[in-house]
Amino acid sequence: MRTYALRRLLQTVPILFIISILLFLMVRAAPGGPLTAARRNPNISKEQLEAIEEQLGLNDPLPVQYGRWLGGMLNGDLGESIKFRRPVSEMISERVPNTLILVGASFLVTLLFAIPIGILSARKPYSPFDYTMTTVTFVGQAIPVYWLGLGLIVIFYVTIKNPFTGDPLFPVGGMNSRGREGDLLDTLWHLILPVTALSLGWIAWYSRFLRSSMLDVLHEDYIRTARAKGLADRWVYYKHALRNAILPLVTLIALDLPSLFAGALFVETIFSWPGMGRLFWDAAKGRDYPVLLGVVMLTAILIIVCNIIADLAYGWLNPQVKYE
Amino acid sequence: MKLKLFTLFVILGFVLSGCGTGGEEPASGGGGGGTAVLILPEEPATLNFYLADAAIVRQAADATSMTGLVTIDETGNFVPVLAEGLPVISDDHLTVTWKLMADLKWSDGEPLTSDDVRFTIEVLSNPNSGALVGTSGFDLIANVETPDDLTTILTYSEPYPGYLDQFAYGLFPRHATGAPEEMANWEWNRAPVTAGPFIVSNWESGKRITMTRNPNYFEEGKPYLDSIVFEIVPEPAAQTAMMLNGDGHVHLWPGEFKVDYDELLKGVAQQYLIPGIWNMAIDFNLSAPFDGDPSAAAPHPILGDIRVRQAIAHAINYESLQQDVLQGSVGDSTNPFAYGWYKCKLPRKYGFDVEAANKLLDEAGWEMGADGIRVAKGAMHAEDGTRLSLELQGYTAFDPLQLTEEFIVENLKAVGIEARIQNYDFSIIFGTFEDNSPRMIGDYDMLIFDRGFTTEPQSYNFDAYHSSRIPSADNPTGGNYFRWVNEDVDAALETAGTSFDIETRKAAYCEIGQAVIDDLPQVYLYLFQDNYGIADSLEGYTLNTWGSMSWGVQNWKFKQ
Numbered sequence: 062m063r064t065y066a067l068r069r070l071l072q073t074v075p076i077l078f079i080i081s082i083l084l085f086l087m088v089r090a091a092p093g094g095p096l097t098a099a100r101r102n103p104n105i106s107k108e109q110l111e112a113i114e115e116q117l118g119l120n121d122p123l124p125v126q127y128g129r130w131l132g133g134m135l136n137g138d139l140g141e142s143i144k145f146r147r148p149v150s151e152m153i154s155e156r157v158p159n160t161l162i163l164v165g166a167s168f169l170v171t172l173l174f175a176i177p178i179g180i181l182s183a184r185k186p187y188s189p190f191d192y193t194m195t196t197v198t199f200v201g202q203a204i205p206v207y208w209l210g211l212g213l214i215v216i217f218y219v220t221i222k223n224p225f226t227g228d229p230l231f232p233v234g235g236m237n238s239r240g241r242e243g244d245l246l247d248t249l250w251h252l253i254l255p256v257t258a259l260s261l262g263w264i265a266w267y268s269r270f271l272r273s274s275m276l277d278v279l280h281e282d283y284i285r286t287a288r289a290k291g292l293a294d295r296w297v298y299y300k301h302a303l304r305n306a307i308l309p310l311v312t313l314i315a316l317d318l319p320s321l322f323a324g325a326l327f328v329e330t331i332f333s334w335p336g337m338g339r340l341f342w343d344a345a346k347g348r349d350y351p352v353l354l355g356v357v358m359l360t361a362i363l364i365i366v367c368n369i370i371a372d373l374a375y376g377w378l379n380p381q382v383k384y385e
Numbered sequence: 386m387k388l389k390l391f392t393l394f395v396i397l398g399f400v401l402s403g404c405g406t407g408g409e410e411p412a413s414g415g416g417g418g419g420t421a422v423l424i425l426p427e428e429p430a431t432l433n434f435y436l437a438d439a440a441i442v443r444q445a446a447d448a449t450s451m452t453g454l455v456t457i458d459e460t461g462n463f464v465p466v467l468a469e470g471l472p473v474i475s476d477d478h479l480t481v482t483w484k485l486m487a488d489l490k491w492s493d494g495e496p497l498t499s500d501d502v503r504f505t506i507e508v509l510s511n512p513n514s515g516a517l518v519g520t521s522g523f524d525l526i527a528n529v530e531t532p533d534d535l536t537t538i539l540t541y542s543e544p545y546p547g548y549l550d551q552f553a554y555g556l557f558p559r560h561a562t563g564a565p566e567e568m569a570n571w572e573w574n575r576a577p578v579t580a581g582p583f584i585v586s587n588w589e590s591g592k593r594i595t596m597t598r599n600p601n602y603f604e605e606g607k608p609y610l611d612s613i614v615f616e617i618v619p620e621p622a623a624q625t626a627m628m629l630n631g632d633g634h635v636h637l638w639p640g641e642f643k644v645d646y647d648e649l650l651k652g653v654a655q656q657y658l659i660p661g662i663w664n665m666a667i668d669f670n671l672s673a674p675f676d677g678d679p680s681a682a683a684p685h686p687i688l689g690d691i692r693v694r695q696a697i698a699h700a701i702n703y704e705s706l707q708q709d710v711l712q713g714s715v716g717d718s719t720n721p722f723a724y725g726w727y728k729c730k731l732p733r734k735y736g737f738d739v740e741a742a743n744k745l746l747d748e749a750g751w752e753m754g755a756d757g758i759r760v761a762k763g764a765m766h767a768e769d770g771t772r773l774s775l776e777l778q779g780y781t782a783f784d785p786l787q788l789t790e791e792f793i794v795e796n797l798k799a800v801g802i803e804a805r806i807q808n809y810d811f812s813i814i815f816g817t818f819e820d821n822s823p824r825m826i827g828d829y830d831m832l833i834f835d836r837g838f839t840t841e842p843q844s845y846n847f848d849a850y851h852s853s854r855i856p857s858a859d860n861p862t863g864g865n866y867f868r869w870v871n872e873d874v875d876a877a878l879e880t881a882g883t884s885f886d887i888e889t890r891k892a893a894y895c896e897i898g899q900a901v902i903d904d905l906p907q908v909y910l911y912l913f914q915d916n917y918g919i920a921d922s923l924e925g926y927t928l929n930t931w932g933s934m935s936w937g938v939q940n941w942k943f944k945q
Contacts, residue, residue, distance in 0.1 A: 093812025099438035100815050105517050106844070107862045112512055144430045146569045155590045211622050219626050229630060233623050235592055239420075239614060242589065333618045335591025343427065 062376060069369045080361050081134070085127050088353050094119065095143040095348045117143060130354060140351035142344075149355040152340065159236060160324040160336035166252055167259040168314075168321070174264045176307075179271025183306075184298060186276060194268065201265030210258040210331035217254060234333030255332040259325055270313060274306040281305075308379055315371030319363040323356075419943045420612045421923060423635040423934060424624045428591055428617045433574040434554050435509065435516040440933070444637055445615050446555075448935035449596060452581040454483055454502070454552035457840055457931035461726045463549045467497070467556070467580055467603070469535075471549070478544035478885050483552070485535045490601040491558050492584045499531040502552075504559035506539075508568055509551075515569035519554050521844065522547050546885055547841035556580065582608040582939035593617060608939035609925070628654045628918050635926075636918030637934050642712045646918060654921060658914040659928040660716055660724045662837030665789065666907045667777070669694055670829050672868040679818075679827040679857045681868035686767040687775060688830065692749040694905040698735035699742035700800045701793060707911050710792050711785060718912040720898035721849075724930055726887065727842055729895035734902050742800040746773070751801070759801035774803040775830040778823065780814045789910065790833060804831070818861035825856045825866060832866075835913060840931060842894065843882045850897060850906075851878050867906035874900050 096114060099105050114120050118129065133140055139149035178198075182191045217231040231254050232238070241247045278284065279302055287301045324338030337356065344352035376382040429442045432450050437443075443451070454468040465471055469484040489497035508514050510523035528540040541548070561578035563571045576585045580603065583596035594615040598608055616633065618624045621640035627633040629650055639646050639656055646656040673683035687693055707715050722729040735741075750764035751773050759773040777793065779786050787808070794804045809823075814834065816822030823829040838845035848854050848864035852875050856863035874897050881893035901907055917934055919926055925940040 092810040096438075097812040097815065099517060100817075105438060106521065109517060109520060113515065113517060116513070116515060142430075146431065146436070146574070152590070159591075211620075214623060214626055219629060233626050233630070233632065234618060234620070235616070237592075239593070239595070331620045331623060333592070333616075333620065333623065335589075335617075339591065339619065 062373070066369070066373060069372070073365050073369075076365060077362060081131060081358060082127070084354060084357050084361065085130065086123075088350060088357070089123060089126075091348065093348055095350065097348065130351075134358065139355040142349050142352045144344075144347050144349045144352075149351050152352060153337070153355060153359065156324075156335060156337045156340045157322065159334065160329075160338070161321055162236075162248070163252065163255055163259070163328070163334055163336055164321045164325060167256045167263065167325075168317075170256055170260045171263040171267055172314075174260070175267035176271060178264070178268040180275060180298065180303065182268065182272040183275030183279065186272075191272075198265035198269055201261045202269075204261065206258055206262060206325075206327045207331065209261060210255070210328060213254045213258055214331070234331070236334060255328050255334055258331070259328045267310065267313070271306060271310055274309050275302060278302045278306040304378070308375060311374050311378060312371045315367050315374060318367045318370075319360055322363050323360045418609070418611045420614060421610055421634045421938075421941060421943075422614050422616055422627075422632060423637070424618050424627060424633045425615050425637055426617075426619055426621070426624070429594075429615075431574045432577050432585065433568070433571070435514075435519045436569060436574065438517050443933040444935060445594060447581075447933045448583045448613060448938045449581045449585060449599075450577040450579045451555040452579065453555045454485075455549055456553055456936075457550075457929070459927050459929040459932075461724075461728075461840070461931065463553065468552075474548065474885075479541050481539045481541070481548050483537045483539070485537075486603065487535065489580065489603055491561065491578050491580060492599045492601055493558075493561060493578045494601055495558065495560055495578075496534070497556070497558070497580055498534040499537040500534075501556050501558055502537040503529050503531055504562075505552075505556045508557055508562075508565040511565040513566040515566075519551075521841070522551050544883070544885065546843065546882070546890070550839070550841045553840075583613055586612070591617060602939065604939060609942040610938070613935070613938060625649070625918075628920065631920070631922075633918075634920040634923050635934050639916055639918045642714055643916065644712065650918070652921065654918050656916055656918050657928055658714070658916050660930050661913040661915040662724060662839065662930065663835040663913040664718050664721060664723050664837055664909060665715070665786075665833070665835045665911050665913065666718075666721075666909045667697070667793070668832040668867055668907045669697075669905065670827060670831070670867065671906060672827055674828045674830065679825070679855075681852075681855055681870055684766050685830070686771060687764075687773060690749050690765040691905060692745045693751070693773075694908070695735050696742040696745040696749070696800060697797065697802065698905060698908045699738045699745065700796045700802065701908070701910070702737045702796055703733070703910065704737070706789065706792050710788050711911070714916070715785075715911040715913055718909045720901050720909055721846065721907075722842070722894050722898045723909070723912045725840060725842070727891050727894045729891075729898040731895070731898050731902055735905070735908075739800060746800060746802075753801050757798070757801060758803045772803065773801060774805065776807050777804045777831045777833055778814065778829050779806065779808045779833045780811045781808045785913075786834065793833070818856050818858070825861070825863075827856070827866065827868060843878075846894070846897065847878050847882060850874050850901075869904065869906035871900055871904060 096110055099110060118126060130140065139153070141148055142152060145152065178194050182194050185191055214233055218229045218233045221230045222228065223230060232251050236251055237244060237247050284297060284302055287297050322337060324336040324341070326338035326342050328334065329336040329338045340352065341356045344356065425441060425444060427441055429445045430439065431437055431442060432446045434443055434446045434451050452466055454466060455463045455471065456466050458464050463471060467485055467489060469486050472481045472483045474481050483502065485497070485499060485502070491497050506523060506526055506529055509516055509520045510526060522545045525541045525543055525545045526539050527542040530538040532538070558578050562573045575588055579599065582599055582602050584599050585594060586597045587595040595612060597612045598610070602608065618627065624633065624636055625639060625641065625646070628636050631653060636654070641649065643656040643658060669688045670685050671689060672681045673685055676683060703717065707713065707717060719733045720729055720731050746759055750762055751759040752762045754760040754772070761767040761771040761773070762769050764771070777790060779790055790806050794806060797804045813822060814824065814832070816825070818825040824832060850865060850869065852865065852870040854860070854863040854865040855868050856866055877893040877896040881890045884890050884893070915930070917928065922944050923941055924944050925942050927937040927940065929936045
């Protein structure tokens with residue numbers, strides 16, 4: 062397994078190299094550039110624009126610009142944002158904790174709800190509980206997160222107020238109240254609506270997945286054997302069935318892990334959450350190449366690493382899998 | 386289960402809202418003091434106005450770093466701020482003498498002197514400063530003398546009519562910034578030491594910028610508020626919800642039309658409209674497209690005949706466009722000079738008149754075809770059989786523009802003109818000659834977009850209308866992409882650019898405005914207005930076309 066892990070890691074080097082070229086070209090192939098908006102600003106002379114382009118090195122041939130960027134990357138320097146004139150690494154490191162909090166909490170809530178719902182639905186398929194959960198999860202999957210987010214704001218920020226203080230039940234957005242940075246309870250209060258909006262769809266998706274995986278496993282011979290041995294239902298479900306049924310879910314979770322870094326654009330936008338999704342989107346809109354490339358490249362690295370983790374975890378959980 | 390979850394939610398909310406808001410600073414206070422919350426849709430990249438091309442920067446910078454020698458008030462006039470009065474200008478217009486008010490201090494307590502004016506000039510005249518805006522005319526300042534702490538004497542190499550505008554956007558403190566060529570990376574850009582009413586006390590990236598009162602602000606007793614907070618809220622519905630709950634006091638560019646906004650926020654806030662600088666017009670290409678020649682030599686086969694342009698102008702129902710399609714959110718505009726000191730109130734010569742449009746097209750040799758689109762028969766420049774079909778190019782992803790385009794297409798169809806909408810990304814429409822932008826190489830029929838200029842209109846208008854500014858390989862940065870040649874306009878532009886007499890300049894610009902109406906290189910449709918939502922609890926707010934949401938913030942206070 063160690064050899065396998067090492068081999069996979071080594072393979073990532075050429076893959077990342079190719080990805081870096083592709084990403085660089087794709088980002089640069091998009092129409093426009095960081096100074097497009099400036100071009101129609103009546104206050105900016107054409108000479109000034111040319112001087113800035115020269116200063117930023119945007120007039121150099123693409124291979125030269127790529128080389129400069131790659132060289133910086135390899136030295137751990139992601140460059141400087143064209144718009145904010147701040148180091149990209151500083152901007153990313155400001156946003157990553159915020160995203161980890163939002164997406165991490167949503168993941169946790171998702172698993173807390175999805176696993177029991179999936180198991181219970183599979184234990185009693187076609188029961189009233191299963192039908193109710195099927196309906197709820199389908200609705201959960203069908204509701205656009207944007208609509209759900211706005212709905213939550215209307216209900217819990219605008220409509221329902223705390224009768225004692227007259228304050229809204231939940232804040233409209235943001236990570237903390239003014240002057241209360243670092244206050245855990247306050248952050249928790251701000252987390253509830255965005256986490257609800259983000260996890261509802263995930264709960265639906267994960268619980269359906271686990272239900273069907275459990276149902277498949279429950280028809281296997283070894284389950285029948287376990288039952289024939291006279292094992293209690295609890296043991297059959299939780300020791301024999303769940304361990305196998307959860308395998309595909311682990312892969313799914315591992316593949317979803319990069320979103321812990323990449324963020325969730327819609328929820329971040331609706332709830333004014335300063336995460337990676339918004340950083341990426343703002344950079345894409347403004348063609349802030351260094352920020353854009355920094356974010357997508359780090360996401361690409363994470364996706365590859367998480368894929369390897371998924372494969373390794375699969376083997377760890379299922380001894381039948383052999384790494385040759 | 387659902388009900389239980391909902392109950393859990395409500396209980397959680399009660400518990401946490403108690404904890405959550407307990408320590409929050411009060412959003413507002415009675416009379417003097419208090420905190421006003423200003424809602425911004427995105428985070429400003431910097432508080433250094435000169436580094437930014439985005440309007441969003443000024444919204445916050447006006448409250449802190451943009452206090453200059455003068456400012457432009459709501460009537461469009463220059464008024465002194467840090468200067469004792471407007472400067473004295475010599476008869477030959479080459480020497481300008483500024484005097485600072487006595488005893489001015491920067492927010493850190495250091496004295497603000499004529500040396501800081503000199504330093505500001507050093508920075509803005511340095512080609513490597515990285516400044517994007519506000520540098521016009523600084524290369525013309527040949528000499529700076531500072532005989533004492535209050536006096537700055539500037540000698541220009543040639544007369545420069547924009548000598549006031551140059552000093553309307555803030556000064557730099559020499560002691561608290563850095564080298565001019567390092568300006569883009571000054572720490573000052575995010576936490577400026579300033580002469581303005583507020584100073585940054587906390588900038589939480591992506592969340593909010595908090596500013597507190599500048600203890601050394603020069604106006605006695607001002608600002609009235611203790612602090613202001615710029616909350617960054619990208620979602621328009623969430624912004625309006627904040628205003629509704631009283632958590633916001635000034636709302637930049639609300640997404641709702643005024644009628645709907647005022648109804649929704651009755652008793653809490655109202656929306657106010659002021660003329661903006663963005664003026665929507667259809668531009669005509671007067672020269673032949675797709676002939677490999679960007680010059681004005683050959684006329685456009687259809688638009689080269691002024692009667693067709695007049696018919697297009699007659700075909701548009703301006704009132705319905707402004708009032709019905711855009712719900713009164715825009716103002717009327719007939720010419721480029723629709724606001725500011727140079728504003729020209731000129732009536733529409735070719736107003737909405739379908740009959741007149743049809744008559745003109747008949748006379749011009751365009752017969753109605755079987756499919757309702759006219760066909761050339763004896764037209765001035767087009768071969769017989771040519772369909773009266775024109776491409777209308779705009780840019781994508783701007784709802785008011787798309788609504789306008791669709792309305793124009795319907796209007797033109799009613800008189801037998803086919804307009805084909807072709808929207809491009811912003812970067813193509815406003816691309817360069819080298820990028821083969823259709824506008825620059827002259828390969829288009831009609832363009833539609835909004836354009837604007839500032840208090841000093843000369844360079845923009847010279848570039849747009851002077852016959853020497855037609856883009857070509859030799860002149861790739863030219864802005865006269867209509868390819869309009871009018872000697873009277875050339876002369877008027879030269880007068881406006883050399884005179885220092887406001888009335889003479891204004892008359893020259895009005896002459897150009899009238900020529901645009903007569904000659905129709907463009908037809909002006911409407912003027913966008915800036916809209917702000919303002920809480921009823923706030924008073925002392927001044928709406929200023931030339932400022933931003935936080936212009937005049939030192940005068941704001943909460944109603945008792």
